[in-house]
Amino acid sequence: MWTFLIRRLLQSIIVLIGVTLISFISLQMGGDPTYLFVSENASVEEIQRAREALGFDRPLPVQYLSYVWNALHGDFGNSLSYRQPAMGVVLEAMPATIELTFFSLVLAIGLSIPLGIFAALNRGRPVDGGIMTLAMLGQSIPNFWMGIMMILYFGLYLGWFPISGHVPFLEPLFAGEFSTAFRNLPQSMYYMVLPALAVGTYTLARNARLIRSSMLEVLGQDYVRTARSKGISETRVVMHHAMRNAWLPVVTMIGLEFGFLLGGVVVVETVFSYPGIGRLVFNAINQRDIPVVQASVILLAGIFILLNLIVDLIYARLDPRVKL
Amino acid sequence: MTDLHTNVVETEAVPVPPVSYRRREMRRAFQSLVTSRWALLGMLILLVVTFVAIFGPAVAPFDPNRQNIMMRLLEPGSPGVGDLTYWLGSDQLGRDVLSRLLYGARVSLLVGVAAIAVGGTLGTVAGLVSGYFGGWIDDVIMRLGDIQLAFPFILLAIMFLVVLGPGLVNIILVLGIGQWITYARIVRAQTLSLREKEYVEAARAMGDSTFSILFRTILPNIVAPLTVIASFNVAGVILSEAALSFLGLGVPPSVPTWGSMLSESRDHLLSNKWWMAVFPGLAIVFTVLAFNIIGDWLRDFLDPRLKENG
Numbered sequence: 001m002w003t004f005l006i007r008r009l010l011q012s013i014i015v016l017i018g019v020t021l022i023s024f025i026s027l028q029m030g031g032d033p034t035y036l037f038v039s040e041n042a043s044v045e046e047i048q049r050a051r052e053a054l055g056f057d058r059p060l061p062v063q064y065l066s067y068v069w070n071a072l073h074g075d076f077g078n079s080l081s082y083r084q085p086a087m088g089v090v091l092e093a094m095p096a097t098i099e100l101t102f103f104s105l106v107l108a109i110g111l112s113i114p115l116g117i118f119a120a121l122n123r124g125r126p127v128d129g130g131i132m133t134l135a136m137l138g139q140s141i142p143n144f145w146m147g148i149m150m151i152l153y154f155g156l157y158l159g160w161f162p163i164s165g166h167v168p169f170l171e172p173l174f175a176g177e178f179s180t181a182f183r184n185l186p187q188s189m190y191y192m193v194l195p196a197l198a199v200g201t202y203t204l205a206r207n208a209r210l211i212r213s214s215m216l217e218v219l220g221q222d223y224v225r226t227a228r229s230k231g232i233s234e235t236r237v238v239m240h241h242a243m244r245n246a247w248l249p250v251v252t253m254i255g256l257e258f259g260f261l262l263g264g265v266v267v268v269e270t271v272f273s274y275p276g277i278g279r280l281v282f283n284a285i286n287q288r289d290i291p292v293v294q295a296s297v298i299l300l301a302g303i304f305i306l307l308n309l310i311v312d313l314i315y316a317r318l319d320p321r322v323k324l
Numbered sequence: 325m326t327d328l329h330t331n332v333v334e335t336e337a338v339p340v341p342p343v344s345y346r347r348r349e350m351r352r353a354f355q356s357l358v359t360s361r362w363a364l365l366g367m368l369i370l371l372v373v374t375f376v377a378i379f380g381p382a383v384a385p386f387d388p389n390r391q392n393i394m395m396r397l398l399e400p401g402s403p404g405v406g407d408l409t410y411w412l413g414s415d416q417l418g419r420d421v422l423s424r425l426l427y428g429a430r431v432s433l434l435v436g437v438a439a440i441a442v443g444g445t446l447g448t449v450a451g452l453v454s455g456y457f458g459g460w461i462d463d464v465i466m467r468l469g470d471i472q473l474a475f476p477f478i479l480l481a482i483m484f485l486v487v488l489g490p491g492l493v494n495i496i497l498v499l500g501i502g503q504w505i506t507y508a509r510i511v512r513a514q515t516l517s518l519r520e521k522e523y524v525e526a527a528r529a530m531g532d533s534t535f536s537i538l539f540r541t542i543l544p545n546i547v548a549p550l551t552v553i554a555s556f557n558v559a560g561v562i563l564s565e566a567a568l569s570f571l572g573l574g575v576p577p578s579v580p581t582w583g584s585m586l587s588e589s590r591d592h593l594l595s596n597k598w599w600m601a602v603f604p605g606l607a608i609v610f611t612v613l614a615f616n617i618i619g620d621w622l623r624d625f626l627d628p629r630l631k632e633n634g
Contacts, residue, residue: 014471016474018470018474019471027487029487036487137613140559140609140610142567144566145608148589148605152602259475262479267567285486285571288486290486296479301474
C-alpha cells in the first residue's frame with residue numbers, strides 16, 4: 001500500500017512539474033511575454049522596466065526555475081485588472097466553483113445510476129431504447145447550450161428556477177459559521193440546479209450508458225446466476241451482488257469526469273453569471289489578465305491531479321485485485 | 325465539449341487483407357450501414373452538413389456579415405428587403421441567422437477534420453515510434469502524454485489561445501495537439517503486439533527499412549481502430565471549438581461560427597430572442613450526434629465483440 005502511495009505521489013509531482021512547464025511554455029509562445037503584462041499604450045521605457053521587474057530579461061531556464069518557485073508559493077504575479085495577487089483573486093472564487101462541480105457530479109451520478117440500472121433491467125424494451133436515445137443525445141449537447149436552453153425554458157418561460165446568482169455554502173463553512181452555512185444550503189442548491197444540470201448532462205448521459213453496459217455484463221456472470229438460483233430476491237441480487245462489481249468502471253469514470261466537469265464549469269458559469277472561477281477566467285480572457293488565467297488553470301489542474309490520486313486509491317480499495 | 329480521451333477502442337489487428345477480401349468487407353459495411361437505422365440517420369445528417377459546408381455560400385440567402393440595423397432582432401419568417409425572408413430570424417446587428425448558420429458549418433467541419441488530421445498524424449507517428457522502439461523513447465513519449473492528460477483539456481486550450489490569440493490556424497493547432505495522445509496510446513498498444521507478428525519479422529528479415537516497416541507494414545493494420553477514434557474525436561473537437569468560440573477564443577468575429585453565434589445570443593436571452601440561441605445550438609447538436617452515431621456504428625462493425633450489450 002505504501003509503495004503504491006509513494007509511487008503515485010511521485011507520479012503526481014512529476015505531472016505537476018509538467019503542468020508548470022506547459023504553463024511556462026504557453027507564456028513564451030506568443031514571443032516576448034512582457035507585452036502580455038503591460039498596457040497597449042506603454043512606452044519603450046515602461047516595457048523595458050516591466051521586462052526587468054518581471055524577470056523576462058533573464059535566461060529561460062532561470063526564468064522557469066523562478067516561475068516554479070513562485071508558483072510553489074502561490075505567486076503568479078498581480079492581477080492586471082484587480083491590482084492584487086492573482087492567486088488570491090482565484091482562491092476567492094474557488095469555493096463557488098467547487099460547490100457547483102460537486103453538486104453537478106452528485107446530480108449526474110445520482111441520476112445516472114438508477115437510469116443505467118433501470119435500462120439494463122429492461123434491456124430491449126422501449127424504455128431502454130428511450131433512455132439510451134436520450135443518453136446519446138445528452139452526449140452530443142454542448143453544456144453551455146444546455147444552460148442557455150434551461151434559462152429560456154425553466155428560468156424564463158416556466159419561472160421555476162433562478163437563472164443567475166449564487167448563495168454561498170462553503171464560504172461561511174470555511175469561516176466557521178456553520179449555522180449560516182447550513183441555513184444557506186437549501187437556497188444554495190436551488191440556485192445551482194440549472195447550472196449543475198447543464199454542466200452534468202454529458203456526465204449523466206455517459207455514465208448512464210456505462211452503468212447499463214457494465215450491469216448487463218455483470219448480470220450475465222455465473223455468480224449472479226448462482227445467487228438467483230439460491231432464491232435470493234432480485235433486488236438483493238442487483239443491489240448486493242451485481243452492483244458491487246458494476247461499480248468499478250464507474251469509479252474510474254468519476255475520476256476522469258471530475259476534470260471534465262471542471263472544464264465544463266468554466267464555460268457554463270459564464271452563461272449563468274455564476275461567481276466562480278469560470279466567470280473569472282472568462283473576464284480575465286476578455287481583459288487579457290494573464291496572471292489570473294494562469295493561476296486559475298494551474299489551480300484547477302492541481303485539484304484534478306489530486307482527485308485522480310484519490311480515485312486511484314479508492315479503486316484499489318474497491319478491487320482487491322488491483323496490486324497495491 | 326466532450327471528453328476527448330476516453331472513447332478509446334482497441335481492435336485486434338490482422339495483416340493487410342487481399343483486395344477481393346477488402347471489396348467484400350466494403351460490401352458488408354454498406355449492408356450494415358443501410359440496415360442500421362441509426363447509422364443511416366447519422367450518415368444522412370453528415371451528408372447534409374457536408375453539403376452545407378461546401379455549398380453554403382451558394383445557397384445562403386444573405387451575405388452572413390452584412391449588417392442592417394433596420395432589420396435587427398427579427399423573428400424567424402420575417403420578411404426582409406425585396407423577396408428575401410429571414411427564415412431563421414436576424415441577430416442584434418441585423419445579420420441573417422440562416423446565412424450565418426450555413427457559413428458556420430464550414431468552420432465547424434474544417435476545424436473538426438483539420439484538428440483530427442493534425443492530432444492523428446502526430447499521435448500515430450509518436451505511437452508507432454513509441455511502440456516499435458520501446459525503451460526511453462517510449463517512456464518519454466508516454467510520460468508527456470500523462471502530463472497532458474493531467475489537464476482538463478479545455479483549460480489547456482484556453483491557456484494557449486489566450487497567449488497565442490484567437491485565429492483559425494491557432495485553434496486547429498491547439499485542438500489538434502490536444503488529441504495526439506489518444507492516437508499515440510492506441511497506436512502504441514497495437515504496434516507493441518504487431519511488432520512480434522511473423523509478417524513484421526518477415527519484413528525485417530527481407531531487409532525492409534524501419535520507415536517501411538512502420539508505415540507500410542504496421543500502419544495499414546491499425547487504420548481500422550483509428551477511424552473509430554477519429555469519428556468520436558471530430559465530435560469532441562466540434563464541441564470544444566464551439567465552447568472556445570463561445571468564450572471568445574475561436575476564430576475572429578468576422579467569421580461566423582456556431583459557437584460565436586451562441587455567445588452573441590447570451591445578451592438577448594432576457595428579451596427572449598430565442599432564435600439566436602436555438603438554431604446554432606441545434607446545428608451543433610445534430611452534427612455532433614451524427615459523428616457519435618457513426619463512431620458507435622463503426623466500432624460495432626469493426627469489432628462486434630465491443631458492441632455495447634444490447
